[in-house]
Amino acid sequence: MTGDTAAAGPLPAAARQWLARRRRDAGLRPYVVYMAAVLIFGLFAVILRDDGFLTATNLLNIGRQAAPIAVMAVGMTFALASAEIDLSIGSVAALSSLVAAEAVGDYGFVAGAAAALAVGAGIGLINGAITVKVRIPSFLVTLGMLGIVSGIARNMNNLQSLPIRNDTFLAVFGAGSVGPISSLLIWTVVAGLVGHLVLHHLRWGRHVLSVGADRGAAAALGINTDRIRITALMTSAAAASFAGVLLAGRLAIGRHDLGENLLLTVIAAVVIGGTNLFGGRASVVGAIVGSVVMAMLNNGLILMGLRVADQLIARGVIIILAVALSMREQKET
Amino acid sequence: MTTKCKKPKWLRLVPLLAVLAVVAVACGEDDDDAAPTTTAAPATTAAPTTTAAPTTTAAPEPVPEPPRTQGPGGEEAVPSSEVTLTDEEIAEVQAGGYTAALLWHTSGAFTDAVSQGARDAFAELGVEVVAETNANFDAAQQANDVETVMAQDPDIIISLAIGPDAGAEAFRPAVDAGVQLVFLSNVPQGYVHGQDYVGIVTDDLAAMGITAADLLADALGGEGEVGYIFHDAAYYVTNQRDQAFKAWIEINYPGIEIVAEQGLADPAAAEEIASAMLTRNPDLDGIYAPWSAGPADGVLAALRAAGASDVALVTMDLDTNVSLDLVEGGNVVGIAADEAYNLGRTMAIEGAYGLLGKPAPAFAVVPAIGVTADNIVEGYRQSLVTDPPQEVLDAIG
Amino acid sequence: MTGPASPVALEVEGLCKSFRAVQALDHVSLSLHYGRVTALLGDNGAGKSTLVKCISGVYAPDGGEVRVDGAVRVIGSPEMARSLGIETVHQTLAVIDPLDVVENLFLNREHTRGGRLGAWLGVLDKKRMRSESGEILGRLDIRIPSLRRPMSALSGGQRQAVAIGRAAAWGQQIVLLDEPAAALGVEQAARVLDLIRSLRDSGVAVLLITHNMDRVTEVCDRAVVLRQGRKTAEVDVADVSKDDLVAYITGARTGDLS
Numbered sequence: 001m002t003g004d005t006a007a008a009g010p011l012p013a014a015a016r017q018w019l020a021r022r023r024r025d026a027g028l029r030p031y032v033v034y035m036a037a038v039l040i041f042g043l044f045a046v047i048l049r050d051d052g053f054l055t056a057t058n059l060l061n062i063g064r065q066a067a068p069i070a071v072m073a074v075g076m077t078f079a080l081a082s083a084e085i086d087l088s089i090g091s092v093a094a095l096s097s098l099v100a101a102e103a104v105g106d107y108g109f110v111a112g113a114a115a116a117l118a119v120g121a122g123i124g125l126i127n128g129a130i131t132v133k134v135r136i137p138s139f140l141v142t143l144g145m146l147g148i149v150s151g152i153a154r155n156m157n158n159l160q161s162l163p164i165r166n167d168t169f170l171a172v173f174g175a176g177s178v179g180p181i182s183s184l185l186i187w188t189v190v191a192g193l194v195g196h197l198v199l200h201h202l203r204w205g206r207h208v209l210s211v212g213a214d215r216g217a218a219a220a221l222g223i224n225t226d227r228i229r230i231t232a233l234m235t236s237a238a239a240a241s242f243a244g245v246l247l248a249g250r251l252a253i254g255r256h257d258l259g260e261n262l263l264l265t266v267i268a269a270v271v272i273g274g275t276n277l278f279g280g281r282a283s284v285v286g287a288i289v290g291s292v293v294m295a296m297l298n299n300g301l302i303l304m305g306l307r308v309a310d311q312l313i314a315r316g317v318i319i320i321l322a323v324a325l326s327m328r329e330q331k332e333t
Numbered sequence: 334m335t336t337k338c339k340k341p342k343w344l345r346l347v348p349l350l351a352v353l354a355v356v357a358v359a360c361g362e363d364d365d366d367a368a369p370t371t372t373a374a375p376a377t378t379a380a381p382t383t384t385a386a387p388t389t390t391a392a393p394e395p396v397p398e399p400p401r402t403q404g405p406g407g408e409e410a411v412p413s414s415e416v417t418l419t420d421e422e423i424a425e426v427q428a429g430g431y432t433a434a435l436l437w438h439t440s441g442a443f444t445d446a447v448s449q450g451a452r453d454a455f456a457e458l459g460v461e462v463v464a465e466t467n468a469n470f471d472a473a474q475q476a477n478d479v480e481t482v483m484a485q486d487p488d489i490i491i492s493l494a495i496g497p498d499a500g501a502e503a504f505r506p507a508v509d510a511g512v513q514l515v516f517l518s519n520v521p522q523g524y525v526h527g528q529d530y531v532g533i534v535t536d537d538l539a540a541m542g543i544t545a546a547d548l549l550a551d552a553l554g555g556e557g558e559v560g561y562i563f564h565d566a567a568y569y570v571t572n573q574r575d576q577a578f579k580a581w582i583e584i585n586y587p588g589i590e591i592v593a594e595q596g597l598a599d600p601a602a603a604e605e606i607a608s609a610m611l612t613r614n615p616d617l618d619g620i621y622a623p624w625s626a627g628p629a630d631g632v633l634a635a636l637r638a639a640g641a642s643d644v645a646l647v648t649m650d651l652d653t654n655v656s657l658d659l660v661e662g663g664n665v666v667g668i669a670a671d672e673a674y675n676l677g678r679t680m681a682i683e684g685a686y687g688l689l690g691k692p693a694p695a696f697a698v699v700p701a702i703g704v705t706a707d708n709i710v711e712g713y714r715q716s717l718v719t720d721p722p723q724e725v726l727d728a729i730g
Numbered sequence: 731m732t733g734p735a736s737p738v739a740l741e742v743e744g745l746c747k748s749f750r751a752v753q754a755l756d757h758v759s760l761s762l763h764y765g766r767v768t769a770l771l772g773d774n775g776a777g778k779s780t781l782v783k784c785i786s787g788v789y790a791p792d793g794g795e796v797r798v799d800g801a802v803r804v805i806g807s808p809e810m811a812r813s814l815g816i817e818t819v820h821q822t823l824a825v826i827d828p829l830d831v832v833e834n835l836f837l838n839r840e841h842t843r844g845g846r847l848g849a850w851l852g853v854l855d856k857k858r859m860r861s862e863s864g865e866i867l868g869r870l871d872i873r874i875p876s877l878r879r880p881m882s883a884l885s886g887g888q889r890q891a892v893a894i895g896r897a898a899a900w901g902q903q904i905v906l907l908d909e910p911a912a913a914l915g916v917e918q919a920a921r922v923l924d925l926i927r928s929l930r931d932s933g934v935a936v937l938l939i940t941h942n943m944d945r946v947t948e949v950c951d952r953a954v955v956l957r958q959g960r961k962t963a964e965v966d967v968a969d970v971s972k973d974d975l976v977a978y979i980t981g982a983r984t985g986d987l988s
Contacts, residue, residue: 203852222809
């Protein structure tokens with residue numbers, strides 16, 4: 001560690017080689033999110049050491065609050081990977097929480113989750129079909145769908161909160177835990193694991209990435225790009241539905257605005273995580289870590305006792321810094 | 334190469350720290366003048382007593398008087414029971430063949446009840462309701478609604494003006510056409526009572542805050558540490574209620590201390606806020622949430638997740654989820670509600686005042702109701718003129 | 731060269747295609763033979779790429795017939811073309827930058843594992859694909875530093891080699907090459923010609939679009955010339971000079987349209 005190595009640079013040779021290889025291939029961008037996570041965690045751990053930031057309960061809170069963001073982020077990763085975007089996810093989550101609450105009351109907990117997922121997949125199918133067949137950018141289609149879905153949600157229970165009283169549902173999708181591990185954390189891990197495997201080890205995942213990187217090339221190789229784009233949008237909407245189920249489980253209600261405001265948080269989480277906003281590059285694990293970063297920011301800024309306006313400013317600044325960092329890496333490669 | 338790529342990242346930490354530091358400092362300074370600013374914000378003039386209790390620095394001794402609801406322009410409140418019509422006046426309105434339009438700001442159980450009250454009263458007065466709109470809290474949408482409705486040439490418009498500033502322009506076509514305007518809770522900036530509009534009708538907002546404080550104090554036996562979550566936005570209705578709650582706790586319940594305060598702008602963020610509040614103050618005995626649907630739901634979820642079954646929660650406005658928790662003996666100990674139906678009736682009657690040229694009070698208020706598990710059915714009937722939702726009735730058994 | 735004995739792999743007859751008012755292909759006919767390289771020549775806008783795209787299923791022709799091994803086929807999609815054994819190297823190469831070399835070689839032709847369930851889910855058999863990639867590239871003597879590098883990290887020549895390698899791997903009967911050596915250095919271009927020869931020698935019917943007459947004379951057996959959407963000449967390369975070919979292309983003369 002001394003002598004030659006030190007003279008050559010501040011890092012050991014192996015690390016330098018690793019860095020050089022990274023820079024040549026994909027850059028350091030995939031690691032920005034981890035640095036951001038560690039940085040922000042460290043910052044809060046110091047600033048908020050007397051305000052309970054590091055208590056087990058609070059860390060658990062962060063994990064639970066990250067769960068719906070993470071699940072939506074995994075879905076959004078696939079939409080973005082296919083060079084589409086889904087702006088309807090927030091309202092889809094909200095509608096799904098109501099659908100789940102309604103169905104749980106009448107038919108039990110499996111039906112509740114299944115009905116919500118079916119609604120989400122259905123909305124995604126409509127989003128995708130219009131995008132692909134009518135050739136309207138998904139940005140506009142899903143923007144319209146955002147309005148439609150949130151209107152439907154508002155009509156569904158007259159803006160009232162719909163209580164959920166099914167203990168199994170609440171245990172599985174919300175307050176429950178396996179040993180000391182909250183079920184919401186488990187769902188987050190499951191979403192991340194499934195998403196990662198699908199992206200890297202299933203043909204569909206590779207095709208989504210291909211279509212997003214170069215739709216013309218993918219089509220020339222016989223990939224049914226329409227099908228891929230539609231299914232990618234279905235995935236994002238279905239994931240949003242599942243996030244709605246988790247929100248419903250956590251709050252024990254269905255409500256027309258649960259998760260409605262998460263859209264921008266989710267996009268920030270996904271982009272910080274290293275997924276390209278315009279397709280062709282995606283990281284599910286990055287999206288999950290990005291979600292934790294967003295939840296941690298939210299939690300820490302509240303714990304600091306900031307006023308809402310100041311929280312918004314601080315969060316905005318930090319998000320821009322993080323995204324700028326990941327974009328910078330991207331340009332260098 | 335490696336150093337080059339490593340260094341900027343660490344440099345990024347500097348502005349990041351600096352920004353956080355600046356924000357933190359700015360916020361620290363902010364705390365002192367925060368409350369007065371908030372009080373002044375809703376265009377308004379809350380009761381002097383409310384202004385007198387801006388920070389957590391103990392109750393102000395000299396004014397041991399309960400907060401009172403005042404109009405947005407400082408008008409004295411007149412009870413809605415004093416807004417009435419004689420039989421002759423009713424007959425006169427009935428003979429007129431008048432029309433009315435209802436321009437709401439949102440939809441929901443509350444607006445439905447207000448709307449129903451107005452419709453019932455209009456029906457009794459022989460006034461035909463020709464339009465009803467919902468602007469979804471969008472001031473621009475409301476301006477469109479006014480223009481659209483004016484095509485039907487109504488004689489009366491009753492409405493909640495979204496944003497006093499924007500509202501001034503939005504309702505100008507109606508004022509110019511001589512429509513009798515009755516406003517809920519708020520009045521557009523610069524409008525003159527008796528000239529531009531007939532009157533304002535509102536909940537007794539201060540009374541609701543006081544009622545909520547009383548409900549919480551009862552549940553706590555007059556002692557304990559309380560968390561106060563307020564609506565962090567310049568919104569007359571919630572600002573008045575929140576401030577009255579806080580002032581009344583400070584004035585009337587020396588055994589209860591507000592140990593945590595946190596503003597809330599996005600109702601969906603309530604769970605995060607309440608969780609953080611519990612993290613910082615594990616010994617909380619009670620929490621106030623500014624309204625039920627959304628904020629109180631989130632607080633409830635946070636309390637349940639933390640296993641804090643002994644923390645008392647009070648809030649405003651009846652809603653299924655909190656009502657259910659109330660009757661099931663959960664965290665919710667009481668809900669302060671208003672007589673929404675009565676609001677609508679009073680507005681309609683004031684509209685008739687306008688048609689008759691009869692001077693209406695500038696500011697009429699309907700009383701507040703304290704709802705507990707014992708009187709929830711009566712509470713629903715009195716407030717919303719419906720029975721509680723089926724789930725709640727089932728839980729009562 | 732090889733004479734009439736070589737069987738016909740693909741026949742195109744009377745193919746028409748227009749885009750709005752522009753007639754890109756006007757009753758074009760040609761045939762490709764197994765084990766022979768046919769050059770498709772013409773100026774820019776003569777209709778060469780359109781013809782290739784009609785055969786490879788990217789465009790649907792307005793009229794005419796395509797026969798593969800004597801059977802009439804309507805090639806409605808690139809996937810159908812590929813399933814008929816027709817592989818194409820487009821001008822754009824159609825490689826996917828973020829995917830690695832193996833993934834590009836096997837894109838939409840992936841091996842799966844895990845039995846029928848695995849096949850239905852599309853569980854990739856990465857190990858098998860990696861080892862087969864090595865074989866494919868080795869057979870064609872294509873050298874790529876690492877099969878696990880993303881395409882974006884490869885040089886222009888390497889990308890071209892992967893695209894041709896993919897066509898060779900899957901194009902058991904017919905390979906269409908649209909300007910495969912454009913923008914390549916001399917040495918790399920020579921390697922591409924070697925690849926074409928080895929394809930021909932393994933019996934594949936090759937169609938080569940190029941502007942470079944040296945390449946035509948080096949590897950091609952027949953040459954078909956298009957001009958303004960029409961076939962203006964079809965000749966044995968051995969019978970003509972480079973100047974003749976240029977004359978056909980510029981329209982200075984027309985040739986044997988047998």
